[in-house]
Amino acid sequence: MKNGERMTISRATAAHGGTIGLHGIKKRFGSFQAVDDVTLDIRSNEFFTLLGPSGCGKTTLLRMIAGFELPTEGRVLLDGADISGLLPNQRPVNTVFQNYALFPHLSVAENIGFGLKMLGRPKSEVGAVVADMLKLVHLEGRGDHPVTQLSGGQQQRVALARALAPRPKVLLLDEPLSALDLKLRKSMQIELKRLQAETGITFVFVTHDQEEALTMSDRIAVMSEGQVRQVGTAREIYDRPADRFVADFIGETNFLTGTVERTEGRRATLRLATGATITAGLPDTATPSGAVTLVIRPEHADLVTAGAGTMDGTLGDIVYFGTDTHYHVHLDDGTDFIVRRQNSRAGSEGDAPETGHRIGVRFSDNAAQILKD
Amino acid sequence: MAIDARQIGEERQRKEIRDRWLLSAPALFLIVAASVGPLAIVVLYSFLAPGNYGDVKWAFSTEGWFNVFLSRDIFDGTVSLADAHFSIIWRSVKLAFITTLLCLIFGFPTAYFIATRTPHTRSLWLFLVTIPFWTNMLIRAFAIQEAIRSEGIVNTVLMTLGLISTPIQMLFTDFAVLLGMTYVFLPLMVLPLYASLEKLDFRLVEAGYDLYASRFGVLTRIVVPMVRPGIVAGSILVFVPALSSYVIPRVLGGGKALMIGNLIELQFGQGRNWPLGAALSVALVVVVLFVLLFYVRNTGKSGGGAHG
Amino acid sequence: MARPFSIKRQPGFATIAMLCFFLLYLPIATLVVYAFNAGVSIAVWEGFSFRWFESAWNNAQVIEASWRSLKIAASAAVIATTCATLAALATTRTAPYRGLTFKYSIINMPLLVPEIVTAVALLILFSRIKVWTGYSGLGYLILAHSAFCVPFAYLPIRARLESMDLSLERAAADLYASPFQTFRHVTLPLLWPGILAGLMLAFVISLDDVVITEFVKSGGQDTLPTYMLGQLRRVVTPEMNAISTVFLVLSLAIVTLFFFLSRNPQKQKT
Numbered sequence: 001m002k003n004g005e006r007m008t009i010s011r012a013t014a015a016h017g018g019t020i021g022l023h024g025i026k027k028r029f030g031s032f033q034a035v036d037d038v039t040l041d042i043r044s045n046e047f048f049t050l051l052g053p054s055g056c057g058k059t060t061l062l063r064m065i066a067g068f069e070l071p072t073e074g075r076v077l078l079d080g081a082d083i084s085g086l087l088p089n090q091r092p093v094n095t096v097f098q099n100y101a102l103f104p105h106l107s108v109a110e111n112i113g114f115g116l117k118m119l120g121r122p123k124s125e126v127g128a129v130v131a132d133m134l135k136l137v138h139l140e141g142r143g144d145h146p147v148t149q150l151s152g153g154q155q156q157r158v159a160l161a162r163a164l165a166p167r168p169k170v171l172l173l174d175e176p177l178s179a180l181d182l183k184l185r186k187s188m189q190i191e192l193k194r195l196q197a198e199t200g201i202t203f204v205f206v207t208h209d210q211e212e213a214l215t216m217s218d219r220i221a222v223m224s225e226g227q228v229r230q231v232g233t234a235r236e237i238y239d240r241p242a243d244r245f246v247a248d249f250i251g252e253t254n255f256l257t258g259t260v261e262r263t264e265g266r267r268a269t270l271r272l273a274t275g276a277t278i279t280a281g282l283p284d285t286a287t288p289s290g291a292v293t294l295v296i297r298p299e300h301a302d303l304v305t306a307g308a309g310t311m312d313g314t315l316g317d318i319v320y321f322g323t324d325t326h327y328h329v330h331l332d333d334g335t336d337f338i339v340r341r342q343n344s345r346a347g348s349e350g351d352a353p354e355t356g357h358r359i360g361v362r363f364s365d366n367a368a369q370i371l372k373d
Numbered sequence: 374m375a376i377d378a379r380q381i382g383e384e385r386q387r388k389e390i391r392d393r394w395l396l397s398a399p400a401l402f403l404i405v406a407a408s409v410g411p412l413a414i415v416v417l418y419s420f421l422a423p424g425n426y427g428d429v430k431w432a433f434s435t436e437g438w439f440n441v442f443l444s445r446d447i448f449d450g451t452v453s454l455a456d457a458h459f460s461i462i463w464r465s466v467k468l469a470f471i472t473t474l475l476c477l478i479f480g481f482p483t484a485y486f487i488a489t490r491t492p493h494t495r496s497l498w499l500f501l502v503t504i505p506f507w508t509n510m511l512i513r514a515f516a517i518q519e520a521i522r523s524e525g526i527v528n529t530v531l532m533t534l535g536l537i538s539t540p541i542q543m544l545f546t547d548f549a550v551l552l553g554m555t556y557v558f559l560p561l562m563v564l565p566l567y568a569s570l571e572k573l574d575f576r577l578v579e580a581g582y583d584l585y586a587s588r589f590g591v592l593t594r595i596v597v598p599m600v601r602p603g604i605v606a607g608s609i610l611v612f613v614p615a616l617s618s619y620v621i622p623r624v625l626g627g628g629k630a631l632m633i634g635n636l637i638e639l640q641f642g643q644g645r646n647w648p649l650g651a652a653l654s655v656a657l658v659v660v661v662l663f664v665l666l667f668y669v670r671n672t673g674k675s676g677g678g679a680h681g
Numbered sequence: 682m683a684r685p686f687s688i689k690r691q692p693g694f695a696t697i698a699m700l701c702f703f704l705l706y707l708p709i710a711t712l713v714v715y716a717f718n719a720g721v722s723i724a725v726w727e728g729f730s731f732r733w734f735e736s737a738w739n740n741a742q743v744i745e746a747s748w749r750s751l752k753i754a755a756s757a758a759v760i761a762t763t764c765a766t767l768a769a770l771a772t773t774r775t776a777p778y779r780g781l782t783f784k785y786s787i788i789n790m791p792l793l794v795p796e797i798v799t800a801v802a803l804l805i806l807f808s809r810i811k812v813w814t815g816y817s818g819l820g821y822l823i824l825a826h827s828a829f830c831v832p833f834a835y836l837p838i839r840a841r842l843e844s845m846d847l848s849l850e851r852a853a854a855d856l857y858a859s860p861f862q863t864f865r866h867v868t869l870p871l872l873w874p875g876i877l878a879g880l881m882l883a884f885v886i887s888l889d890d891v892v893i894t895e896f897v898k899s900g901g902q903d904t905l906p907t908y909m910l911g912q913l914r915r916v917v918t919p920e921m922n923a924i925s926t927v928f929l930v931l932s933l934a935i936v937t938l939f940f941f942l943s944r945n946p947q948k949q950k951t
Contacts, residue, residue, distance in 0.1 A: 068851055070382035085381040088854040101852040105870045114866075115856035166857065390778050393771040397784050400768035400831050403760070407828035408791045411802030418805060428808070479701050482691070486698035489689040500940055505705050507936040509889045511906050512925045515913060516708035519715070519922075524724035526711050556708070559701065578688050592691055617795030619892050624913055634797040634892075641801060641896070651805075654798040661795055 018044045018169040018202035020065060021077035027060055027226075028072045034060040035071070036226035042170075042204060043219075047196050049205045051213040052223035053249065058206045061223075062172050065204065066095050078169060089118070094163035095172040099179065100155050102147040108158050109134070109143035115166035133161040136195070153184045160195065170202045177212065189216055210250050214238060222246045238297075242283050243373045247295045254296045254337045260289045260370075268370060270294070274311045274333045280368035293371045298340035300367035303327055303353055309360030313337065315353050327353065329361055337361055412658070419651035427645045437648030441656060458636065458653075465632040468547060469615035472554040476562035476611045477604065479555070484566035484603075485596075488573070499567065506560035514624040517553045518544060545627035553625040554615050561614070562607040569603025570596075609668045613661050633657055713929065716922035723919050733923035743924060746908040753819060753894075753904060754887040757826035758834070761887075762880045764827070765834035766872070773842040791829045799829065800896035807897055817899040825897050826887040833886045834879035837943055841875025874942050881939045885932055 020042040027035040035057040042048045050058035063069045065076060067088035076084045083091055094115065102111050112133050113126045134140050137157035142150075147158055156176060163171055173192075177185045193216055196203045207213050213220050214234040221231045222245075230242040241247035244255070258270040258278075266282045270292065280294050306312050316328040316336075320343075327339045339361060353359055422434040439445075444455040487498040505513060520526050521543040528540040543549050573596065581591040597604070619634030626632070631639075633653065640650025716734070720727030737743050765788075772784050791799065807821045849871070853863040891906040898907060905928065912921060 066855060068855075070378040070385075072379050072382075075378070084378040088851070089857045089859055093855075095852070095855045097848055097852060099846070099848060101846065101848040103849060103852070103867060114853070114858075118853075118857040118859075118862055118866075162856070393775070393778070394780065396767040396771035400764035400835070401784065401787050403764055403824075403828050404787055404791060404831055407803065407824045408799055409787065409794070411806040412794065412798065414805050415798065415802045479697060482694035482697035483701045485691060485694050501702060502705070503940070504933060504936060505709065507885055507889075508709070508929055508932050509906060509925075511889075511891050511909055512712070512928060513709070515909070515921065515925060516712040518913070519712055519723055519917075520708045522724070524722070526707075526724070529724070556704070559705065575689060582686075582688055588691060591688075613793075613795070617797055619797045620910070623910070634795070637797055637801060638896075641804060647805070650801060654801050657795055658798055661793065665793060 017079035019077075019079055020170060020202070020204065021075075021080070022061070022065075023075045023077065025061065025064060025071045025074035025076070027057070027064065027069060033226050035064070038074075038223075038226075038228050040221055040228060040231065042202060044202055045200050047193070047203045047205065047216060047218045049207060049213045049217035049220045050223055051207055051210060051220050051249075054208055056223040057226040058208075058223050059174055062095075062174055062204060062206050065170070066093055066172050067091050092166075092168050093170045093172060094166060094168040095174060096159050096163045096176045098175045100159040100176075102155055102158055102162070104146075104148050106147065107143065108139065108145050108147055108150070111147055111158055112143075112161045112165050114162060119166060129165050133165050136164070136198070137161045137191075152180055153188065156180065156188060157191075160192075164195070164199060164201070167199075168201065170204060173203060173205045175206055175208070177207070178209075185212075192216065214250070222249065224249070240281060240283070240369050241295060241371065242285065243371050244293060247369075247371060252298050252338060252340075254298060254301070256294050256296065256335065256337075256368075257291065258294060259291055263287060263289075270370075272311070273335070274331060276310045278310060278368055279365045280370050281366070282370050283372040286372040288370060288372060293373070294368045295371060296363055296367050296369075298326065298338040299324075299342075301337070301339045301361055301363040303329075303339050303341070304360040304362045306358040306360045309362030311337075311361045313359060313361065315355055315357050315359045318353070318355060327359075329359060331361070415651045415654050417651075419648055419655050421648050423646045423648050427641070427647060429647050434648065437646070437652040440646070440649045441652050461631050461636050462633060464547065464630070465616055465618075465634075468551055468554065468632065469612050469618075471551055472558060472615045473562075473608050473612045475551070475555045476559050477608065480559055480562035480566055480607065481604075483559075484563045484570050487563070487567050488570035495571075499564075502560050502563050502567075506564075510557055510620055511624070513557050514553050514621050517549070517556055518624055521549060521552065544625065545629045547626075547630050549625040550618075550622050550630045550632070553621040554618060557621060558611045558615055561610040565606040565610060566600065566603045569600035569606075573599055605668060605671055609664060613664060616664075617657055617661065709929070712922050713926050715919050716926040718919045718922075721918055723917055723922060733919040734927075736918075736920050737923045737927070740920070742903070742908060743905070743920075746903045746905045749819070749902065750888055750904040750906070753822050753826055754884050756823045757830050757887040758880050758884040760823070760827040761830035761883045762834040762838075762876060765831050765879055765883075766838055766876055768831070769835055769838040769842050770868075773839055774845075774847050788835055789832050792832050796829075796892045800893045803893060804896040811899070819902065821897050821899075822894060822902065822904075825893050826890060829890070829893065830883035830886050834883040837878035837882060838872065838875045840943075841872055841878075845871055878939050878942045881935050881942075885935050885939075888928075888932070 020040075022038055022040040022042075025035055025038045026033070038057075038061060050061060052058045060069060064071050067083075067086055067090070071084060074084075075082050078091070078093070103114065106114070109130050113130045116126045116129060130143065134143055137160055139154065139157055139161070142154070147155060150158065156179075159176070176192075177188050180188060189212060192203070192205075205213075205216065214237075217234060219231060219233055220237050222229045222237060224245050230237055230246045232240075237246060238250055241250060241253075247253045247255075256272055256274075258272040258280075260268050260270045261277070262269050263282065267279050268282050269277065269279050271277050282288075303309075303315075311331055313329040313331040316330050317326075319326040319328070322343070324340050324342050327341065329337045329339060331337050418429055419437045420433055420435065421429040422432045422436060424430050440455065441458060442455055443452050444457075445452050483502070487495055487502070490498055521528070523540040523542065523544070527543070528537075531537045532540065543552075577595055577599065578591055581595045586594065616632075617634055618632055619638065622630055622632040622635050626635075637650050637653045637657070640646045640653065715723050715726075717729050717731070718726055719730035719732065768784070768788060772781060772788075775781070803821075803825050807825075811817045811821075845868075849867055850863050853867045854860075858866060889906065890904075891910055894904050895907050895910065898904070903911070905924070909921065909924065
C-alpha cells in the first residue's frame with residue numbers, strides 16, 4: 001500500500017515546475033527596511049531554507065512569495081511568470097503556518113480538503129485526495145476527528161496534509177517545527193524530508209534554528225538585517241562561511257587575524273598575529289589582501305604539547321558536554337581559542353590536559369577559511 | 374509588461390479602507406439618524422421660543438436657558454432664582470452621589486468576595502450579579518416599590534419584630550429613590566470592581582503582610598490603590614445613569630422626589646415648555662460629558678487598563 | 682481541612698457580600714411569590730393560585746402590548762445585530778486608519794448620552810416627521826430601538842472577532858478561497874457565537890426599554906414595559922406580579938443562554 005500511494009504523488013510531480021525567482025525584492029514597513037534588495041533563485045524540487053535570526057526578514061520574504069505581503073520593489077517569479085501582484089488565492093503556492101492555523105470548526109478531513117473544495121473540485125476527487133493525504137501523513141482513520149483534539153504533532157501533520165492536498169508548485173513552511181518539543185521536532189524533520197522527496201514539490205522552509213537548517217536543506221540562504229549573506233549547501237556554509245555574520249551564526253567558531261602574504265589559486269598563505277605562517281581557503285566571491293580575519297571550527301583543531309603545534313597558549317576552562325569536551329585556550333597573543341574533542345571511553349586518561357598548563361594548538365591547512373570582511 | 378507590486382498594494386489598501394467604510398456605514402447611519410443626530414435638534418430647540426400648546430415657535434430666544442436658572446414672576450415680571458429647578462437639580466446630584474457611595478460601600482466587599490473565590494465558582498457568583506442587571510429595570514423598581522410600601526415586606530417584618538408600631542412611610546421619599554437606585558445600579562459597580570480585583574496580584578498582598586501590615590493596612594494601602602481604576606470606572610458607571618435617572622424616581626419618588634429626568638419630561642408633557650426641556654437636556658449632557666472627560670483623563674494618568 | 686492564615690480574607694467582606702446577594706434577590710423573589718397569591722393584595726398572602734396569570738392572559742391590553750414588545754425587540758435585534766456585525770468587521774483586526782476612532786465614538790455614543798435626552802430628541806424629531814409623512818406606525822420605535830441596541834450587539838461580536846486569529850483567514854486565502862468564500866466558510870462560522878450573543882443582548886435591551894419607547898410611541902402603541910409603567914400609577918393587583926414574573930423568566934432564559942454562549946467560545950463541536 002505504501003508503494004501505491006507513493007506512485008500517485010510522484011506521478012503528479014512530473015508536471016511540476018516550482019522554481020521561484022526573487023528579483024531585487026525590497027520591503028519597507030514605515031521606516032523599517034524588512035527586506036533589502038534580495039535576489040535569489042530557488043530550484044525546482046529543492047528543499048530550500050531561509051535561515052536567520054528573528055527580524056532578519058526571512059518570514060517577510062516567505063509571506064511575499066505566498067502573497068500576504070506585496071514587495072515595495074522587485075519581482076516574484078514562479079516558473080518564469082511574474083506573480084508579484086497576485087492575491088494569495090491566485091497563487092499555486094501553499095503555506096504551513098507557524099501556529100498551523102487549522103480551522104477549529106472543521107474536522108481533520110474538512111481541513112485537508114478545504115483547498116480543493118475552494119478550487120471547485122468534485123466531491124469524489126476531494127474525498128480521494130483527502131484519503132491519500134491522511135495516509136501520507138499517517139493519520140488514517142482520523143478524518144472525522146475535530147482538529148482541536150489532536151496533539152501538537154498531529155496538528156502539524158494535518159497542516160502539512162492540508163497544504164499539500166491541492167498539489168501546489170511550491171510549499172512554504174514558516175517555522176513549522178518551533179512549537180514542538182525536541183524529540184517530536186527531530187522526528188518531524190525526518191518526516192518533512194521524506195514528504196519532500198516523495199512529493200517532489202519545492203519546499204521553502206523558514207527557520208532560525210541552524211541545526212534544523214543544516215540537517216534538512218539542499219541549499220540554505222543565510223539572512224541578516226534584510227539581506228542574504230550567503231547561499232549554498234549546508235557543507236559550503238559551514239565549512240566556508242562567506243563573512244563574519246555567517247561564521248558566527250552557524251555553529252561555534254574561532255576567529256583569528258592575520259596578514260595575507262601571497263595568494264595561489266583559491267588559497268592564500270598568511271602570517272597569523274601569533275607569528276605562525278599557515279595557508280587558508282579564500283572566499284568564493286572576493287580575494288582580500290592585507291589584514292584579514294579567518295575562522296577555524298573548534299573540531300578542526302586539536303591540542304598538542306606546547307611548541308609542537310601551530311600556536312601556543314595556556315589552557316583555561318574545560319567544559320564537558322557529554323559527546324565532546326570544549327577546551328578554552330588563552331593564546332599568547334591574547335585571543336581565546338576553543339578546541340573541541342570527541343569523548344570516548346577508550347580515551348587515554350594519562351595525557352589529559354590540565355587547566356593552567358602550557359599547551360599547543362594544531363590544525364590542518366584545510367581547516368582555516370578567510371572571510372571576505 | 375512589468376507588474377508594479379507597490380502600486381497594486383496601495384490600490385488594495387485604498388480599496389480595503391473604502392470597504393471598511395462601506396461596512397460600517399449602516400451602523401453609523403442608524404446611530405446618527407436615530408440616536409446621536411437628533412441631539413443637534415435639541416440644542417436648536419433650546420434656543421427657540423415655546424409654543425402655546427407644546428412644540429416651539431420658530432423665533433430665536435434665550436428664554437429656555439434663562440428659565441433653567443431663573444424664574445420670572447408672571448404678575449410683576451421680577452426675576453428670581455428658579456428655586457424649584459435648583460432644588461430638583463441639587464437633589465439629583467445629591468442622590469446620584471450618595472447612590473454612588475452606597476454602591477461602592479456594598480459593591481467593593483462583594484466584588485472582593487467574588488474575586489477571591491476559586492476560578493470555577495467565580496463565574497457562578499458573577500452570573501448571580503449579572504442576572505438582576507439584565508432583568509427589566511422597571512420590574513426591579515416595581516419590586517422595591519412592593520417591598521417598601523406601607524403593607525410591604527419591610528414594614529411587616531419591622532412591625533412583627535416590634536421595632537415599630539405603625540408602618541413607616543418610605544415610598545415616595547428621597548430614601549425610596551436612593552434605595553431603588555442603589556439596588557438597580559449595584560451590579561454596574563460590582564462588575565468593573567471585580568474586573569480590577571481579579572487581576573490583582575495577591576503576591577503583593579503577601580508582601581504587605583510580610584512587611585508587618587495589618588489586614589486593614591493591606592486593604593487601604595495595597596488593595597485599594599491597586600484597583601483604583603476599577604473604583605473610578607464603577608463610580609462613573611453608577612453616577613452617570615443615576616444622575617439622569619427617570620424611571621426610578623417616577624416609580625419610587627412619585628410626584629414628590631423628582632430628579633432632572635422627570636423635570637425634563639414635565640416640560641414636554643404638562644409643563645409644555647419644550648425650549649426649557651431642551652435646555653435642561655443639553656445641560657445634563659454637558660454635565661455627563663464633563664464627568665466622562667474626567668474619567669478618561671483620570672484613567673489615562675494612572676495607566677488604566679484594569680477594567681473590562 | 683484546617684485553614685491557616687489566609688492572605689485573601691478581609692473581615693466582614695463575606696458577610697456584606699452575602700447580604701448584597703440576599704438583598705439583590707429578596708425583592709424579586711417576593712414579587713414572584715405574590716404573583717401566585719390567591720387574594721387581590723400584593724402584600725397579604727391568601728393562598729396559592731394561578732388566577733393572576735390567567736387574568737393577565739385574558740387581558741387583551743397585556744397580550745397586545747407583549748406582542749408589540751416582541752415584534753419590536755425581534756426586528757430591532759436583527760437590524761442592530763446585522764449593522765453591528767458589519768461594523769465590527771470594519772473596525773477590528775486592522776492597523777489604525779483615519780476615521781477608526783470616529784467610528785468607535787459614534788458606535789459607543791448611545792451608551793454615553795442619557796436615555797432621557799435621546800428620548801426627548803427623538804420625540805422632537807419624530808413628531809415632526811409624523812406630521813410631514815402622516816405615517817405613525819411601529820417603524821419609529823423599531824428604528825429608535827435598533828439604534829440604541831447597536832452598541833450592545835457590537836460588544837460581544839467585536840470581542841469575539843478580536844480573539845479570532847487572523848491567520849485562519851490567511852490560511853483560507855492561501856488555500857484558494859476568494860474573499861467572499863473566506864468570509865462564508867471561515868469568518869462567519871467562527872464568529873457565529875458572537876453574533877448570537879449580540880442578537881440576544883440586543884433583544885433583551887430592546888425588550889427592557891421604557892424611557893425611549895415612552896417618548897417615541899404614538900397613541901395605542903404601548904409595549905409591555907410602558908403598559909406596566911402606566912399601570913403602576915394605579916392600584917396594583919398581583920396581575921402586575923404575574924406579568925413581571927413571565928417577563929423575568931423570559932429575560933432570565935435569554936441571559937442564561939447568552940452567558941453560556943460567551944463563556945465557552947472555543948469549545949464547539951463540529
